[in-house]
Amino acid sequence: xxxxxxxxTLPGFMELLPNEQxxxxxxxxxxxxxxxxxxxxxxxTPIIEDAKVLxxxxxxxxxxxxxxxxxxxxxxxxxxxxxxxxxxxxxEYYDKLSFPFKRYQIGKVYRGEKPQRGRYRExxxxxxxxxxxxxLSIINDxxxxxxxxxxxxKLGFNEFTICINNRKILNGLFASLELEDKSxxxxxxxxxxxxxxxxxxxxxxxxxxxxxxVNTIMKFISIKGNNDNKIQSLKNMDINNEIFQSGLxxxxxxxxxxxxxxxxxxxxxxxxxxxxxxxxxxGTVYETFLDKYRNLGSVCSGGRYDNLAEYYTDKKMPGVGxxxxxxxxxxxxxxxNIISAKDESIFDVQVIPMTNQYEVCAExxxxxxxxxxxxxxxxxxxxxxxxxxxxxxxxxxxxxxxGNDEIKNNAVTLxxxxxxxxxxxxIEKAIDKIKG
Amino acid sequence: xxxxxxxxTLPGFMELLPNEQxxxxxxxxxxxxxxxxxxxxxxxTPIIEDAKVLxxxxxxxxxxxxxxxxxxxxxxxxxxxxxxxxxxxxxEYYDKLSFPFKRYQIGKVYRGEKPQRGRYRExxxxxxxxxxxxxLSIINDxxxxxxxxxxxxKLGFNEFTICINNRKILNGLFASLELEDKSxxxxxxxxxxxxxxxxxxxxxxxxxxxxxxVNTIMKFISIKGNNDNKIQSLKNMDINNEIFQSGLxxxxxxxxxxxxxxxxxxxxxxxxxxxxxxxxxxGTVYETFLDKYRNLGSVCSGGRYDNLAEYYTDKKMPGVGxxxxxxxxxxxxxxxNIISAKDESIFDVQVIPMTNQYEVCAExxxxxxxxxxxxxxxxxxxxxxxxxxxxxxxxxxxxxxxGNDEIKNNAVTLxxxxxxxxxxxxIEKAIDKIKG
Numbered sequence: 123x124x125x126x127x128x129x130x131t132l133p134g135f136m137e138l139l140p141n142e143q144x145x146x147x148x149x150x151x152x153x154x155x156x157x158x159x160x161x162x163x164x165x166x167t168p169i170i171e172d173a174k175v176l177x178x179x180x181x182x183x184x185x186x187x188x189x190x191x192x193x194x195x196x197x198x199x200x201x202x203x204x205x206x207x208x209x210x211x212x213x214e215y216y217d218k219l220s221f222p223f224k225r226y227q228i229g230k231v232y233r234g235e236k237p238q239r240g241r242y243r244e245x246x247x248x249x250x251x252x253x254x255x256x257x258l259s260i261i262n263d264x265x266x267x268x269x270x271x272x273x274x275x276k277l278g279f280n281e282f283t284i285c286i287n288n289r290k291i292l293n294g295l296f297a298s299l300e301l302e303d304k305s306x307x308x309x310x311x312x313x314x315x316x317x318x319x320x321x322x323x324x325x326x327x328x329x330x331x332x333x334x335x336v337n338t339i340m341k342f343i344s345i346k347g348n349n350d351n352k353i354q355s356l357k358n359m360d361i362n363n364e365i366f367q368s369g370l371x372x373x374x375x376x377x378x379x380x381x382x383x384x385x386x387x388x389x390x391x392x393x394x395x396x397x398x399x400x401x402x403x404x405g406t407v408y409e410t411f412l413d414k415y416r417n418l419g420s421v422c423s424g425g426r427y428d429n430l431a432e433y434y435t436d437k438k439m440p441g442v443g444x445x446x447x448x449x450x451x452x453x454x455x456x457x458x459n460i461i462s463a464k465d466e467s468i469f470d471v472q473v474i475p476m477t478n479q480y481e482v483c484a485e486x487x488x489x490x491x492x493x494x495x496x497x498x499x500x501x502x503x504x505x506x507x508x509x510x511x512x513x514x515x516x517x518x519x520x521x522x523x524x525g526n527d528e529i530k531n532n533a534v535t536l537x538x539x540x541x542x543x544x545x546x547x548x549i550e551k552a553i554d555k556i557k558g
Numbered sequence: 559x560x561x562x563x564x565x566x567t568l569p570g571f572m573e574l575l576p577n578e579q580x581x582x583x584x585x586x587x588x589x590x591x592x593x594x595x596x597x598x599x600x601x602x603t604p605i606i607e608d609a610k611v612l613x614x615x616x617x618x619x620x621x622x623x624x625x626x627x628x629x630x631x632x633x634x635x636x637x638x639x640x641x642x643x644x645x646x647x648x649x650e651y652y653d654k655l656s657f658p659f660k661r662y663q664i665g666k667v668y669r670g671e672k673p674q675r676g677r678y679r680e681x682x683x684x685x686x687x688x689x690x691x692x693x694l695s696i697i698n699d700x701x702x703x704x705x706x707x708x709x710x711x712k713l714g715f716n717e718f719t720i721c722i723n724n725r726k727i728l729n730g731l732f733a734s735l736e737l738e739d740k741s742x743x744x745x746x747x748x749x750x751x752x753x754x755x756x757x758x759x760x761x762x763x764x765x766x767x768x769x770x771x772v773n774t775i776m777k778f779i780s781i782k783g784n785n786d787n788k789i790q791s792l793k794n795m796d797i798n799n800e801i802f803q804s805g806l807x808x809x810x811x812x813x814x815x816x817x818x819x820x821x822x823x824x825x826x827x828x829x830x831x832x833x834x835x836x837x838x839x840x841g842t843v844y845e846t847f848l849d850k851y852r853n854l855g856s857v858c859s860g861g862r863y864d865n866l867a868e869y870y871t872d873k874k875m876p877g878v879g880x881x882x883x884x885x886x887x888x889x890x891x892x893x894x895n896i897i898s899a900k901d902e903s904i905f906d907v908q909v910i911p912m913t914n915q916y917e918v919c920a921e922x923x924x925x926x927x928x929x930x931x932x933x934x935x936x937x938x939x940x941x942x943x944x945x946x947x948x949x950x951x952x953x954x955x956x957x958x959x960x961g962n963d964e965i966k967n968n969a970v971t972l973x974x975x976x977x978x979x980x981x982x983x984x985i986e987k988a989i990d991k992i993k994g
Contacts, residue, residue: 139651167573480695
């Protein structure tokens with residue numbers, strides 16, 4: 123073998139060192155456990171789908187980004203989100219599912235975007251969705267913020283805000299102003315308020331809409347106060363439009379139940395500037411921000427949609443869901459020193475023979491494992507110093523060293539690698555120490 | 559929306575119903591926890607790699623099966639195993655890893671095989687490997703059967719046998735018979751012993767090799783008795799070949815340490831007919847069979863290899879590893895009624911309002927979740943009977959029903975869906991019941 127291929131992970135593909143991977147997996151598991159606490163069923167759809175099925179709905183930017191290829195006679199594509207596979211799934215297995223169908227899916231999706239810092243071509247999405255058969259209670263829209271609250275609390279965050287709006291309020295407002303045909307455009311402008319500020323929003327709107335109407339919109343998006351104040355202000359606007367009123371009633375119901383579901387007042391707020399994309403969502407919409415790191419953008423978004431699987435079936439299946447883009451979130455948290463992986467370890471103990479006490483080391487490791495302790499052993503012919511350095515690199519908490527003295531005394535030397543403390547004790551005592 | 563696309567999962571791609579997925583995930587998690595108990599670090603490499611990197615080693619059948627495609631200027635391929643990505647990884651991050659490097663990876667791999675019953679094009683592999691830097695102690699070869707033993711025991715199996723051999727014994731034997739040039743061919747024939755039996759093996763061998771030599775081979779592969787008998791018989795064969803003796807010594811050491819690592823005698827055996835593929839493995843090899851379902855083939859295989867990353871680097875990195883093909887195993891276990899998913903549920907309790915007691919139901923669900931109980935609520939306008947049928951389909955153990963009587967008495971009605979037993983009690987008592 124002379125000619126070597128240079129191994130290289132492709133740009134835009136996240137690949138972590140073990141300590142980072144441990145932390146990433148912990149976060150993923152925390153999200154999973156949180157989703158399961160709310161009774162969501164797991165799903166694991168294929169990454170490869172028939173391109174015709176996957177692209178039934180797609181178009182424009184999405185279609186350009188998609189990984190699409192042929193294998194034999196098959197026109198294939200990699201999933202670019204977890205929503206389209208869900209639509210496929212509920213249509214395909216409709217008769218075998220109970221509705222409302224509550225599922226979570228945590229998996230990789232693929233978009234051939236231009237790779238940028240913190241933007242990945244392969245990334246994890248962690249989704250929960252509730253799908254109704256024909257109709258779906260608005261109370262579900264209030265349970266999702268409760269899931270967001272639980273998940274981010276369990277992830278170790280306290281200071282975050284779930285921002286809630288309702289697309290019907292926006293659509294109704296535009297209808298009352300006879301601006302329906304411009305609503306997508308207006309929403310796109312409003313959506314930028316965090317980036318460019320209210321003054322620039324107004325400037326952009328004035329290029330397209332009469333001042334009087336712009337003033338109403340600006341009045342609307344600058345509604346202030348606590349959640350109840352905002353709802354009162356919306357009522358006070360006295361917009362004579364059915365869709366507006368329906369959205370407002372939904373929002374009132376959602377806020378009422380968010381409170382019942384135990385989300386503290388400081389962790390959610392009505393935010394009338396949130397629109398979330400252009401044509402997918404039809405009712406409640408969510409975005410979630412870390413209060414001290416609002417610049418990271420939304421860390422968990424979602425909303426209500428009228429008709430999940432309209433491209434596949436005539437059956438009307440409304441749904442509501444949220445998604446955490448875990449790969450991007452993880453990158454941002456590490457990159458901003460909000461979390462650190464440097465002390466992560468998957469196992470508690472490394473067993474090291476002083477010279478060639480391999481048999482006793484294997485026995486001790488086995489005993490510890492029987493006690494449900496995660497143990498690695500290092501049986502290599504390396505110098506003791508090198509073995510300790512290795513244990514140190516792996517951030518293992520305890521090292522057990524066994525040499526002839528230990529064997530003679532039927533004992534082990536247990537060293538706490540964090541404190542430096544070490545003692546020669548019998549194995550049972552060592553197990554107690556490690557477990558305590 | 560008039561023209562609908564018929565949604566269909568591609569043939570050869572496993573997609574499970576929720577109860578099956580719950581069981582599948584439990585098995586996957588059991589394997590993961592078992593791998594972690596032995597101190598293996600998690601890894602999650604990309605599914606898409608540069609085709610040049612991924613195919614550095616591949617050839618023949620593998621190359622034909624590969625999913626390979628272009629995106630922009632990139633020649634890409636989907637990983638077809640987890641070993642090549644590992645070789646890439648240890649070469650790329652060599653300076654940042656501690657050796658011996660012990661990693662597990664559980665993930666999907668892709669092979670465009672002809673789809674057959676129980677053969678998938680996308681399937682999970684669950685791998686552990688130990689990679690040395692320059693050299694690697696033979697004791698590692700004994701730790702892996704201990705991992706197999708622990709994993710399959712935790713998966714609920716008792717009657718399984720880990721079969722162990724050493725390729726050097728086979729290679730040495732052939733060398734002593736001056737049959738090195740035919741060794742691949744002979745191994746391929748021997749490998750079929752389970753399928754075609756010893757007589758047919760002999761017949762096939764006689765077509766290629768002189769009778770005297772065939773007799774030695776047949777004597778070798780028919781060595782009988784317990785593990786110690788077999789090792790004694792191997793010694794007695796008195797083969798004057800260095801490789802043979804080196805393999806025998808390794809096997810003796812491996813058997814000795816397998817015992818120290820606590821694997822019961824009934825769960826492992828020396829099996830001299832096992833060869834495992836043709837050119838990858840160089841020392842110890844493993845296959846694992848469920849005793850009552852030997853026809854399923856090996857459920858966990860692996861072995862020792864001399865040089866993991868020779869296509870990428872001059873650094874010699876010997877390794878030893880095992881792999882469980884989880885998707886195929888799961889299919890086989892279900893298909894043979896060895897396991898059943900029909901009663902699987904992810905949550906313990908479903909809360910159901912009698913008519914419109916939504917607020918109290920939301921409160922109760924929140925209280926239960928705070929007690930770490932997995933709870934689903936059904937807030938839909940459905941008849942009570944339909945809600946119960948839904949709970950029944952979901953195999954949930956408890957249903958909590960709340961109506962006006964319950965609210966008046968500050969109580970809930972807790973029904974055990976398995977026993978039919980039901981009682982109206984206060985929420986604290988219900989929590990105790992559910993937790994107990």
